[in-house]
Amino acid sequence: MKKLTFVIALAAVLVVLAACAAPAPTATPVPPPPAATPVIIKPGETPVPTKPPAPTATTGPQRGGTFIDASFADAVSLQQLITSDSASSNYQALLFAGLTRIDPKTLEIVGVMYEGSPTFSADGTKMTWKLRKGLKWSDGKDITTKDIIFTWEKMMDEKVKFTYRQNYKDAFKDVKAIDDYTVEYTLATPGFCPAVASSGLVAPLPKHIYENLDINQNDLNMKPPVTSGYYKFKEWVKDDHFTASPAYEGFVRGQALMDGYTYRILKDNTVRTQMFKTQDVDVAGPDPADWDEISRLPHAQPVAYYSATGAAWDYIGFNMKNPLLADVVVRQAISAAINKKEMIDKVRLGHAKSQYSMLPSSSWAAADEKELPKFEFDPAKAKKMLDDAGYKVGADGTRVSKDGKPLKFGLFYNAGNKIREQIAIISQQYLKDVGIATAVEAVEWNAYLERVQKTKDMDMFVLGWTGGYDPNTTKNIWGTNRGQNYTGYTDSEVDKLYDQAETVPGCKQVDRKALYVKIQQKIAEAQPYIFLYTTENLVVYNKRINLLPLTGLGVTYDLEKISINPLIKK
Amino acid sequence: MTRYLVRRLLQTIPVLFIISVIQFGLINAAPGGPLKAYLLDPNVSPEDIRKFEHDLGLDQPLPIQYLTWMGNILRGDLGRSYFTHRPVLESVLERLPATVELGLAATLISYLVGIPLGVYAGLHRGGRIDHAIRFFTSILNAVPHWWLGLVIIIFLANIKLETGVLLLPIGGIKTIGKEEFDPLDYLRHLILPAFMLGTGGWVTFGRYMRSETLEVLGQDYVRTAYSKGLAERVVIFRHVLRNALIPVVTISAGIFVGLISGAAIMEQVFSWPGMGRLLLDATLKKDYPISIGVVFVFTIFAVLGRLLSDIAYGWVDPRIRYD
Numbered sequence: 001m002k003k004l005t006f007v008i009a010l011a012a013v014l015v016v017l018a019a020c021a022a023p024a025p026t027a028t029p030v031p032p033p034p035a036a037t038p039v040i041i042k043p044g045e046t047p048v049p050t051k052p053p054a055p056t057a058t059t060g061p062q063r064g065g066t067f068i069d070a071s072f073a074d075a076v077s078l079q080q081l082i083t084s085d086s087a088s089s090n091y092q093a094l095l096f097a098g099l100t101r102i103d104p105k106t107l108e109i110v111g112v113m114y115e116g117s118p119t120f121s122a123d124g125t126k127m128t129w130k131l132r133k134g135l136k137w138s139d140g141k142d143i144t145t146k147d148i149i150f151t152w153e154k155m156m157d158e159k160v161k162f163t164y165r166q167n168y169k170d171a172f173k174d175v176k177a178i179d180d181y182t183v184e185y186t187l188a189t190p191g192f193c194p195a196v197a198s199s200g201l202v203a204p205l206p207k208h209i210y211e212n213l214d215i216n217q218n219d220l221n222m223k224p225p226v227t228s229g230y231y232k233f234k235e236w237v238k239d240d241h242f243t244a245s246p247a248y249e250g251f252v253r254g255q256a257l258m259d260g261y262t263y264r265i266l267k268d269n270t271v272r273t274q275m276f277k278t279q280d281v282d283v284a285g286p287d288p289a290d291w292d293e294i295s296r297l298p299h300a301q302p303v304a305y306y307s308a309t310g311a312a313w314d315y316i317g318f319n320m321k322n323p324l325l326a327d328v329v330v331r332q333a334i335s336a337a338i339n340k341k342e343m344i345d346k347v348r349l350g351h352a353k354s355q356y357s358m359l360p361s362s363s364w365a366a367a368d369e370k371e372l373p374k375f376e377f378d379p380a381k382a383k384k385m386l387d388d389a390g391y392k393v394g395a396d397g398t399r400v401s402k403d404g405k406p407l408k409f410g411l412f413y414n415a416g417n418k419i420r421e422q423i424a425i426i427s428q429q430y431l432k433d434v435g436i437a438t439a440v441e442a443v444e445w446n447a448y449l450e451r452v453q454k455t456k457d458m459d460m461f462v463l464g465w466t467g468g469y470d471p472n473t474t475k476n477i478w479g480t481n482r483g484q485n486y487t488g489y490t491d492s493e494v495d496k497l498y499d500q501a502e503t504v505p506g507c508k509q510v511d512r513k514a515l516y517v518k519i520q521q522k523i524a525e526a527q528p529y530i531f532l533y534t535t536e537n538l539v540v541y542n543k544r545i546n547l548l549p550l551t552g553l554g555v556t557y558d559l560e561k562i563s564i565n566p567l568i569k570k
Numbered sequence: 571m572t573r574y575l576v577r578r579l580l581q582t583i584p585v586l587f588i589i590s591v592i593q594f595g596l597i598n599a600a601p602g603g604p605l606k607a608y609l610l611d612p613n614v615s616p617e618d619i620r621k622f623e624h625d626l627g628l629d630q631p632l633p634i635q636y637l638t639w640m641g642n643i644l645r646g647d648l649g650r651s652y653f654t655h656r657p658v659l660e661s662v663l664e665r666l667p668a669t670v671e672l673g674l675a676a677t678l679i680s681y682l683v684g685i686p687l688g689v690y691a692g693l694h695r696g697g698r699i700d701h702a703i704r705f706f707t708s709i710l711n712a713v714p715h716w717w718l719g720l721v722i723i724i725f726l727a728n729i730k731l732e733t734g735v736l737l738l739p740i741g742g743i744k745t746i747g748k749e750e751f752d753p754l755d756y757l758r759h760l761i762l763p764a765f766m767l768g769t770g771g772w773v774t775f776g777r778y779m780r781s782e783t784l785e786v787l788g789q790d791y792v793r794t795a796y797s798k799g800l801a802e803r804v805v806i807f808r809h810v811l812r813n814a815l816i817p818v819v820t821i822s823a824g825i826f827v828g829l830i831s832g833a834a835i836m837e838q839v840f841s842w843p844g845m846g847r848l849l850l851d852a853t854l855k856k857d858y859p860i861s862i863g864v865v866f867v868f869t870i871f872a873v874l875g876r877l878l879s880d881i882a883y884g885w886v887d888p889r890i891r892y893d
Contacts, residue, residue, distance in 0.1 A: 068746060073851070076653045083653075084611065161625065161655065163608070166615035216655050238664055239843035239851075240743050262746055266841050270720055271741055274727040278736055280746075446602025483616055570734075 065564030066260035070281045079221035084163040094244040095227040100200025104551040107364040124191030131181045145177035150207035193507035257563040279570040282542040288349040301541040308552025311360035314464040315529040320488040329389040331527040335375035337382035337434040352533035357520035360534040365471040365516040399435040408437040409459035415442035420462040489528040544568040582873045604856040649859035658863035669844035673830035675764035680771030688779020719766040719839040741841035763840035782814035827875035831868040
């Protein structure tokens with residue numbers, strides 16, 4: 001019997017021994033929390049530099065250290081021409097320098113490997129960029145327009161599985177090198193303004209490395225030996241982590257201060273948040289429910305902002321093929337009947353703000369709220385609008401149209417999405433109060449997309465978009481018969497305004513914005529969507545990271561300037 | 571024995587074929603497809619999507635797609651991922667060691683924890699410890715283990731040793747930044763996912779061992795052994811444990827296979843880069859070649875595991891004969 005007890009004890013000891021086989025201590029424990037209330041960095045503010053625990057003087061940011069980021073998904077490949085997922089883009093952005101970028105303050109497109117801004121020919125058919133001289137690949141070879149043209153040719157090569165080919169064909173007829181440092185783009189549509197952004201979206205590949213390789217399938221796609229970005233490739237353990245290191249001394253904007261950058265693959269947000277707590281990762285994006293707790297951690301540096309290029313927003317869409325929902329009064333009344341503020345408070349726990357148009361207010365082309373028609377929560381007004389339009393309340397409390405059709409709609413959301421489920425249920429209650437009946441139905445995601453995009457077998461649907469940089473991409477959503485126009489919205493004037501806005505002479509943001517404001521006004525008036533809210537980006541960084549002043553692009557836009565305070569130990 | 575083995579191996583061929591048809595049918599019956607994600611990307615044109623569809627052969631009728639795939643399989647080619655364009659076999663083999671190691675560790679923990687617990691409970695039937703073991707194993711059997719894993723992660727995230735190091739790492743396969751392979755570091759990362767993955771195994775083993783111990787204790791030969799004056803540990807080890815282990819040995823291979831193929835969720839929770847995670851990702855993205863390839867490998871494991879079980883059964887129980 002004693003032997004049996006020993007066996008049990010042995011099993012337990014084995015387990016505990018392994019658990020206690022901790023590595024030798026390398027770090028000093030984190031000092032106790034200095035304050036209970038977090039200081040959340042808001043737009044325009046610079047994060048307060050972290051104070052070292054010891055009085056050792058440091059002048060300016062220090063070199064060294066590795067930033068440990070977290071990613072919900074692993075990259076597909078490090079070859080940008082065959083990927084379209086955000087994880088791959090994130091890894092690639094560390095390794096390959098871009099031709100252009102968005103200026104963090106003005107949000108204009110400016111050169112990185114290219115110089116300044118492009119010039120246009122008088123007739124608007126040609127756009128010319130100058131490549132900076134003296135740029136080198138990490139193997140010491142010169143970066144010239146030969147690399148840019150090689151990359152363009154691969155983008156246009158039908159054999160290469162490039163996702164966005166048609167998009168580029170729509171923007172450019174041809175791209176050619178005038179000399180080693182001048183590139184001329186022939187625009188498909190003269191004066192096509194989004195071409196400025198498009199011209200820099202794909203970072204050049206080193207021709208001397210890839211010219212004899214199959215771009216779709218080659219070993220270098222998983223470990224590029226020659227790069228041009230912040231860092232060189234170091235290690236990629238699939239589905240575990242990716243590390244780019246060391247910093248490349250020849251990077252166009254100067255050698256990065258941090259030695260390396262690592263992405264850990266953490267697919268579950270609970271795990272990711274816990275790993276931020278344990279300081280295994282330097283950044284987390286906690287759910288609104290966890291925000292207060294995580295922000296108060298002694299090592300947390302919370303940042304809350306509305307992204308200028310990637311703001312996420314939710315909406316309820318109408319299928320305007322339904323004759324009742326084709327009536328603008330019905331759509332406006334439904335919008336006024338729903339308390340969107342309550343959704344911000346209860347669904348997003350206050351971490352969102354009202355949105356009144358098809359562009360989030362953080363976009364450079366967003367209209368001022370005052371310029372837009374609004375349908376704030378006002379059930380009395382909603383009832384009156386419906387009464388005036390002839391939708392009278394029937395015996396069962398549901399309104400009917402003049403020709404006897406009841407205002408009964410299906411309200412769909414994708415199953416498993418708790419936020420959208422709450423939006424649907426809250427909306428159902430408010431609509432009932434004004435005499436509109438809805439049947440809420442959850443549909444599996446793929447089947448849901450099928451219904452929204454193809455069969456149009458729904459009346460109202462809860463969905464969301466994540467904003468892009470150029471408002472011209474929304475033409476696909478609001479243009480007549482365009483690919484993502486799920487509501488069936490059509491307005492020839494809006495179509496014309498889109499065409500004008502994409503070819504404004506000179507392509508100045510201010511000139512283009514005036515036209516996009518008109519588009520937003522017309523769409524807001526028509527209410528093909530009920531614009532619910534824009535979600536706030538909630539991010540916490542470890543205090544050891546010295547961040548940049550907050551702009552619409554966040555606090556890490558100039559990665560080369562981010563540093564790690566060596567005096568703050570994990 | 572050899573004839574039996576050959577017959578059993580030949581029987582696996584129709585099994586693999588039927589499973590491949592079912593899987594191919596199921597995966598294609600699900601709504602959506604690998605190009606669905608592009609429909610939400612305003613930068614991808616319908617022309618591009620149609621071209622991808624053609625390039626991937628997705629515009630072909632399903633039977634043709636299946637026959638093409640099967641033809642490639644017979645030539646030893648599991649195909650290429652729709653997204654990474656890498657050979658499926660390469661991706662699977664890359665993840666296989668992590669999953670097998672996790673499965674083996676979980677099986678080992680199942681033995682180390684389940685067998686002693688079950689035997690102890692059986693020998694002390696009706697005692698407080700027996701009640702406690704039965705109570706906790708019933709609860710552990712009922713609770714979803716992935717949820718328990720998350721709770722343990724949250725719990726362990728707050729427990730540090732005096733050195734400031736976490737008691738156990740809460741995810742990943744190694745400490746980031748360690749250049750060389752460190753067996754101790756690997757073991758520390760392995761223990762939590764293995765223990766949680768093995769929970770189902772040791773609970774099952776514990777319950778089996780308890781009931782088998784009770785049954786064997788009531789046998790005449792045990793009573794005879796006691797009456798001969800043999801020491802209790804001799805009776806328990808030589809007669810009770812040996813006979814009670816027979817069903818455990820027979821279900822071991824099944825448990826191991828179950829742990830490997832059921833590792834997907836635990837690999838997800840503990841960020842363990844194994845085949846299960848690959849399968850989950852591929853299924854969500856509708857990367858058909860990868861998900862079919864992984865399931866194919868799991869099926870081979872299952873078939874071989876079952877075969878191993880049958881062989882082991884004959885080995886531990888001399889009454890079994892192979893004809």
